[in-house]
Amino acid sequence: MSEFAQAGDFCPNKVCVDYGKRQSERQYNIIKFGKTKAGRQRYKCKTCGCTFVETMGTIFYRRRTPEGEIIETLAFVAEGSRISSLTRVKGHKEDTILAWIRDAAEHAEAIEEILLAKYQLKRGQLDGLWAYIGNKGEKKTTQKPTKTANSGALP
Numbered sequence: 001m002s003e004f005a006q007a008g009d010f011c012p013n014k015v016c017v018d019y020g021k022r023q024s025e026r027q028y029n030i031i032k033f034g035k036t037k038a039g040r041q042r043y044k045c046k047t048c049g050c051t052f053v054e055t056m057g058t059i060f061y062r063r064r065t066p067e068g069e070i071i072e073t074l075a076f077v078a079e080g081s082r083i084s085s086l087t088r089v090k091g092h093k094e095d096t097i098l099a100w101i102r103d104a105a106e107h108a109e110a111i112e113e114i115l116l117a118k119y120q121l122k123r124g125q126l127d128g129l130w131a132y133i134g135n136k137g138e139k140k141t142t143q144k145p146t147k148t149a150n151s152g153a154l155p
Ligand SMILES: [Zn+2]
Pocket: 011, 012, 013, 016, 017, 018, 019, 045, 046, 047, 048, 049, 050
């Protein structure tokens, strides 16, 4: 049931002794730590001192590959590496990488922030990344479109 853990619920730093521990009355290592330029909540783990944005650690929550590895692969794609060559170099399937890009696109804003902060990427390169899945120009879709339920107008 913990599939959709909220960001800020746990420390995403794997070497931290409190890594992955949900916050509770007894477990309160995570504190709010200001906001990013884009207005996202930033958190800090008092145990290890790492800071992270709200979405970090949850975007690829159900994926087996560590988030850092996924982000790095996305950065390579954005830099212009061909996915087919990345499958050889990194050993991930092409479908897997495309699925990551699709996951990432659902959180495009947060992913862009991470990529721009961690890698020497330009906006145009990020657009190239999203172009892979044909999601260009449709970035802020964090919500799924709700189908009109029984409006009476059947096709
Ligand atoms: Zn920590």
